[in-house]
Amino acid sequence: MIHSLKFIEQVKWHLKSDVFIQPQTNLAWQDEIVDAVNGLSAFILKQPSLKAYPEIIALAFWFRGAHLKQLQQQGLQASDKNGNGKIAGKVFHIAPANVDTVFLYSALLSVLCGNQNIVRVSGRSGEVTHILIEIIKLYAESELGKTLARYLSIVEYSAQLNNVTAQLSRWCDLRVVWGGDTTIELISAIEPDTKQLSFPDRYSIALLTLPESNSIEATAQNFLTDILPFNQQACSSPKAIYWLNVDENKQQDFWQSVQQLLPKNKNQLTMSNKVEQHILLQKLAVSHGIELAQHSGKSFAKIQSVGPLGHCKVKNLTAEMLIEHSGNGLVLEMQIETPQQIENNDKLQSLLLDVEVKDVEVKECALNLGKRQAQLGKALEFDVYWDGINLIESFTLN
Amino acid sequence: MQMASLVNMPVYGLNKLEKKQFLTARLLELTQHHYQHCGEYKRLLHCIGETCMPKDAEHIPPVAARLFKEYQLKSIDEEEIFRLMRSSGTHGSQSSIYLDADSAKLQSQVLVKILQHWLGKARRPMLLIDAAQSVQNKNGMTARAAGLQGLSFFGRNHCYALNSDMQLDVARITEFFQRYEQENILIFGFTFIVWQQFIQQLEKLNLKFNLQNATLIHGGGWKKMQQQAVNDALFQQHIKNRLGDVTVHDYYGMVEQTGTIYMQCEHGYLHAPVWSDVMIRDTNDLHLLPFGEKGLIQVNSTLPTSYPGHCILTEDLGVVHGEDDCQCGRLGKYFTVHGRVPNAQVRGCSDTFS
Numbered sequence: 001m002i003h004s005l006k007f008i009e010q011v012k013w014h015l016k017s018d019v020f021i022q023p024q025t026n027l028a029w030q031d032e033i034v035d036a037v038n039g040l041s042a043f044i045l046k047q048p049s050l051k052a053y054p055e056i057i058a059l060a061f062w063f064r065g066a067h068l069k070q071l072q073q074q075g076l077q078a079s080d081k082n083g084n085g086k087i088a089g090k091v092f093h094i095a096p097a098n099v100d101t102v103f104l105y106s107a108l109l110s111v112l113c114g115n116q117n118i119v120r121v122s123g124r125s126g127e128v129t130h131i132l133i134e135i136i137k138l139y140a141e142s143e144l145g146k147t148l149a150r151y152l153s154i155v156e157y158s159a160q161l162n163n164v165t166a167q168l169s170r171w172c173d174l175r176v177v178w179g180g181d182t183t184i185e186l187i188s189a190i191e192p193d194t195k196q197l198s199f200p201d202r203y204s205i206a207l208l209t210l211p212e213s214n215s216i217e218a219t220a221q222n223f224l225t226d227i228l229p230f231n232q233q234a235c236s237s238p239k240a241i242y243w244l245n246v247d248e249n250k251q252q253d254f255w256q257s258v259q260q261l262l263p264k265n266k267n268q269l270t271m272s273n274k275v276e277q278h279i280l281l282q283k284l285a286v287s288h289g290i291e292l293a294q295h296s297g298k299s300f301a302k303i304q305s306v307g308p309l310g311h312c313k314v315k316n317l318t319a320e321m322l323i324e325h326s327g328n329g330l331v332l333e334m335q336i337e338t339p340q341q342i343e344n345n346d347k348l349q350s351l352l353l354d355v356e357v358k359d360v361e362v363k364e365c366a367l368n369l370g371k372r373q374a375q376l377g378k379a380l381e382f383d384v385y386w387d388g389i390n391l392i393e394s395f396t397l398n
Numbered sequence: 399m400q401m402a403s404l405v406n407m408p409v410y411g412l413n414k415l416e417k418k419q420f421l422t423a424r425l426l427e428l429t430q431h432h433y434q435h436c437g438e439y440k441r442l443l444h445c446i447g448e449t450c451m452p453k454d455a456e457h458i459p460p461v462a463a464r465l466f467k468e469y470q471l472k473s474i475d476e477e478e479i480f481r482l483m484r485s486s487g488t489h490g491s492q493s494s495i496y497l498d499a500d501s502a503k504l505q506s507q508v509l510v511k512i513l514q515h516w517l518g519k520a521r522r523p524m525l526l527i528d529a530a531q532s533v534q535n536k537n538g539m540t541a542r543a544a545g546l547q548g549l550s551f552f553g554r555n556h557c558y559a560l561n562s563d564m565q566l567d568v569a570r571i572t573e574f575f576q577r578y579e580q581e582n583i584l585i586f587g588f589t590f591i592v593w594q595q596f597i598q599q600l601e602k603l604n605l606k607f608n609l610q611n612a613t614l615i616h617g618g619g620w621k622k623m624q625q626q627a628v629n630d631a632l633f634q635q636h637i638k639n640r641l642g643d644v645t646v647h648d649y650y651g652m653v654e655q656t657g658t659i660y661m662q663c664e665h666g667y668l669h670a671p672v673w674s675d676v677m678i679r680d681t682n683d684l685h686l687l688p689f690g691e692k693g694l695i696q697v698n699s700t701l702p703t704s705y706p707g708h709c710i711l712t713e714d715l716g717v718v719h720g721e722d723d724c725q726c727g728r729l730g731k732y733f734t735v736h737g738r739v740p741n742a743q744v745r746g747c748s749d750t751f752s
Contacts, residue, residue: 270740271681271739272740274681275694275739278462281446282445282462283465285442285445286465286469289441289444292445300457300458300459302683302685303684
């Protein structure tokens with residue numbers, strides 16, 4: 001059945017090729033589709049104005065030719081089983097509003113896997129989402145871009161329009177829902193038989209040792225790379241630092257480096273986020289009994305301010321506190337003697353380390369923590385394995 | 399302290415030393431009280447407070463106003479709840495403030511004392527720029543209803559200027575103004591409603607009145623006014639142009655500390671009455687800022703006993719200009735409000751789909 005994808009409701013198509021509604025050939029990992037994606041990457045890297053957006057550059061870099069070649073190997077193996085040349089599968093992506101670039105990683109990977117994709121973006125998406133949409137629209141006018149546009153459409157509509165979500169769900173073979181337990185629950189109730197892949201709320205943490213072999217400045221920079229984009233609201237941005245037997249003075253040095261590096265790092269944190277930090281700490285106290293470790297003597301204890309960031313040492317740090325942590329640049333810190341003091345939780349996604357993951361001291365217990373261990377500074381790097389799921393396999397339909 | 403002696407303190411009559419002594423004792427007593435009777439407050443003090451009790455008012459951790467929206471903070475048992483006050487919040491969630499009979503009484507007595515200072519004891523013919531229906535409450539009392547009801551005590555022959563659909567009833571106000579033109583009329587309303595539904599309507603209809611010695615009291619914030627680029631001076635000018643001789647007083651207050659409102663004097667400054675105090679804190683780390691510097695407004699009130707709202711950190715920005723030395727002669731701190739901290743963009747995972 002061919003769906004017309006026409007709605008009486010207020011639906012805004014940012015990108016929809018004339019031929020998109022027609023069934024397309026499954027080009028899974030064929031050069032034609034790989035070139036179309038690679039073309040977008042090259043197109044982005046050619047725009048000098050985009051240099052100011054590291055998250056967009058990171059996206060383009062991830063889809064660069066050399067990396068696509070590697071992925072093509074994996075992809076071709078996965079798609080062996082299914083039908084190249086048959087009709088393309090259909091995937092409906094519901095993108096998160098908090099991390100502007102995720103929708104494109106997810107959608108482009110699915111394009112490469114041979115699917116036609118519709119991405120729903122939120123009206124509350126940030127600047128980066130809208131820049132990306134404009135870029136894709138421009139690119140879609142080129143020859144390579146036309147190929148991409150046969151496999152990718154972008155739509156924006158209000159979440160209240162359940163009927164639209166229902167129609168798009170009937171259109172697709174797979175629905176991908178990014179983020180928000182509440183969102184997932186709401187969407188799952190619409191056309192509940194739809195095959196679905198969902199990525200619920202997660203939080204991440206950093207386990208730091210500040211070894212002699214690393215410069216503190218480099219560690220501080222890696223930390224900023226991980227928390228500044230998306231105002232620390234990305235699931236993989238660390239909400240807390242666990243200091244594993246790190247001398248107090250070295251921790252001070254770390255924050256001093258952070259202070260010095262901040263002016264060189266673009267961020268969107270404002271006074272509002274500062275106020276949110278104070279409110280968040282009070283909420284964690286009232287709901288979960290978090291306690292600050294340092295009372296500054298005369299006055300009540302306060303969050304220590306480092307530029308737009310705030311940090312504070314706490315005596316207790318549970319998974320439920322970290323689940324409630326809303327970002328906004330507040331870094332909770334805890335001094336520990338062994339990684340065993342860190343509570344594991346199903347919602348713990350990334351454990352960021354400033355030493356090699358294979359490091360013996362950390363290895364034993366740390367490797368059981370979370371769904372992913374990564375080097376500090378690479379928290380936001382996309383991976384084919386996301387939340388323990390192999391996306392290439394999941395996007396290989398039929 | 400006995401309620402009667404508290405209520406009978408001179409409204410703007412304590413100098414800073416006397417006031418500090420009074421506030422410190424009372425606020426520390428309230429801190430102890432809420433620590434013992436409100437579990438959430440106790441946890442907050444354990445988190446950011448000191449291991450022992452603070453010794454000075456400025457060291458009492460102020461409770462973020464937002465917490466009253468998300469938790470039911472109270473220091474009384476369910477059966478003691480006499481009234482539930484709610485902010486009129488047009489968007490987002492509302493604050494819930496739990497009052498027992500004593501607190502409710504104390505709040506209205508203090509409000510009366512403050513307003514008597516400005517209006518005198520005689521009741522005046524009163525025009526309320528609102529609809530009579532706004533006072534009727536469905537789900538707890540809103541701040542707007544409380545304000546209308548509280549101010550009504552100072553008037554007689556009340557007249558509501560707006561219909562149930564919030565439209566100006568021209569016939570009704572014309573009759574009211576004609577009847578009481580020579581008397582000291584009292585007008586009360588919420589700033590934006592006064593502006594949009596009253597003054598702007600009079601302008602549209604090209605209606606003017608010539609009042610003698612009237613007083614307008616208005617409050618509720620300038621957020622929407624700023625969106626229309628209307629400041630205090632412009633607001634007053636339009637009012638006088640339409641209504642004649644009107645003394646205009648803005649006030650600053652909030653549902654979390656009903657009663658202790660901050661009235662604007664003839665020099666344009668808001669004044670802390672004896673029962674309350676304002677402090678300005680740095681947005682970065684909440685340290686106390688000196689007079690003249692802009693920061694987050696903290697309001698302290700000696701009244702709240704039924705809920706832990708004696709020290710509240712608002713999301714408003716302001717400047718304290720001085721203490722005891724305003725040209726108007728009133729004692730206490732005087733300050734101005736400079737808008738709200740803009741809402742942080744909430745884009746967490748949990749509300750992706752909206």
